[in-house]
Amino acid sequence: MALPLSFFERLPKTDLHVHLDGSLRLETILELAEQDGIQLPGRTPAELAKAMHLGENTGSLVEYLKAFDVTLKVLQTEDALTRVAFELGEDCAKENVRYMEVRYAPMLHTRKGLRLTTVVEAVLEGLWQAKEKYGIESNVIICGIRNISPQSSLEMAQLAVAYKNRGVVAFDLAGAEYDNPAKHHRESFQLVRDNNINVTIHAGEAYGPESIHQAIHVCGAHRIGHGCRLREDGDLLHYVNDHRIALECCPSSNVQTGAVRDLATHPIKLYYDLGLRVTVNTDNRLITDTTVSKELWLCHTQLGMTLPEIKRMILNGFKAAFLPFHQKQSFLRRIARELSAFPDDEAAVLASEPGLSATIVPEVTQPASTGTA
Structure with a gap:
């Protein structure tokens, strides 16, 4: 008695882990590129999707991140940032996301000379427009990047402090996790914590539980992005559980980056059964080719969650x-x-709504991971 995807689209929900630069519409990328004379690896949505390997298992986080080379090309103007932020709010509202926290690194949007403050305000404007039209509540998480200099992360942390209570609610560390430890950016985390700003950190995706340990105990993370490999350290897992440190789980993305072999072996159900505060998120709506509704539906159909x-x-x-x-x-x-x-x-839901029919549960078809995790 598996419920159809359309049912999950009706449920109110959040998306706490969604990257602005990974959640554009293909049509928007093409329009912005034509408008600004930008060369892309495809001229149609289908060609572009194939070139960017959207929704595919790339085998590693580093390979997965290469798609951002395309999206960042068209996100270098104020109008583009406002438009994409608005469209993200619109897309989320249409699947009944009530609250989202949009993350991105403003320093990656300054190639054409935009000021960092302009980048932040352009995105906030787009999100505000979406709220005005659709009622969706959203805030911003500013990211430092692991594989860029700690000084750059500190600039992002300073930006987060400047926009506290003005739409920015947290600071994050994203980017290539392997061989780029969070402790190198501890000054940034000290600054935001000194200013009572929330911290979430990508950890335990392309590196082991030591990365999660460092995120929590060295950098003071209040939430963990992904955390797939937390299950490898039972003591740390219980600490995370006892202190209600939420996990921002992104099941489909974790398969594509090689963090887990396939959906059937994703640890989200284990974490849930053990009592951890697990949340379901998209990571990148475009690059992962997903929605929050789809991720919840996959938890239901592939992992047997009631x-x-x-x-x-x-x-x-x-x-x-x-x-x-x-x-x-x-x-x-x-x-x-x-x-x-x-x-x-589930049977009662189907019986109470004649227009709703049970779905055939699809088999997991993702190929085995070749990633670092």
């Missing part, structure tokens, strides 16, 4: 949001009421 379990993971998203306590509490009350309107039994 509707009550899906509902609790959705609530985890609101619990883990970097929002003021009273705003978060209000969200949780409202979303809990909405979710309670849906029966907990």
Whole structure:
């Protein structure tokens, strides 16, 4: 009695781990490139998708990140940043995402001379426009990049401090994880923590649990991006659980980067069963070719997670949001009421809605990983 994807599109939800520069529309990339005279590795959406290996298992995080070479080319103007931020809000709102935290590194959008403050404000403007039109709430997470200099990360941290309470809610460290330890960027994390700013760090994706340990104990992470390899260290896993450090899980992306072999072996169900605060996210809507609804549906169809379990993971998203306590509490009350309107039994859901039919559960077809993890 697997529920169809259309059902999950109706559920209210969050996306706490979504990269702006990995979540454009293909048509928008082509239009922006034509407008600015930018050469792309394809002239049609199909050609571009093939050249960027969208939705494919690339085998490693480094290979996966190469698609950003294309998206960043067209994200170097104020208008482009505002447009893409608005379209991301629009796309998320149409699948009933109520709250999202959009992350990106402003320093990667200055190739044509944009000021860092202009980059931040252009994205905030686009997100505000989406809120005005669709009601979707969003905030920004500013990223440092592991494989760029610690000084650059410090500049991003300073930017996060400058825009605290103005739409920026956290600081992150993204980029190639292997051989680029977070501890090299500790000055950036010290700055944001001194200013009472939230911290989330990509860790345990292309490197082992030592990376997660460092993110938490050296850099002070309040949430962990991905955390696939946390299961390799039971003691650390229990620490994460005991301290309610949320995991920003991105199942399909983790297969594509080689962090896990396939969806069937993704640890999200194990983490959930052990009581960890797991959340479900997209990572990159374009590059991973996914939506939050699809990720929840895959948890249901591929990992056998029941509707009550899906509902609790959705609530985890609101619990883990970097929002003021009273705003978060209000969200949780409202979303809990909405979710309670849906029966907990899949058969009851199908019986109560004649237009809804059970889906055939697809088999996992991703090839085995050749990645570093």
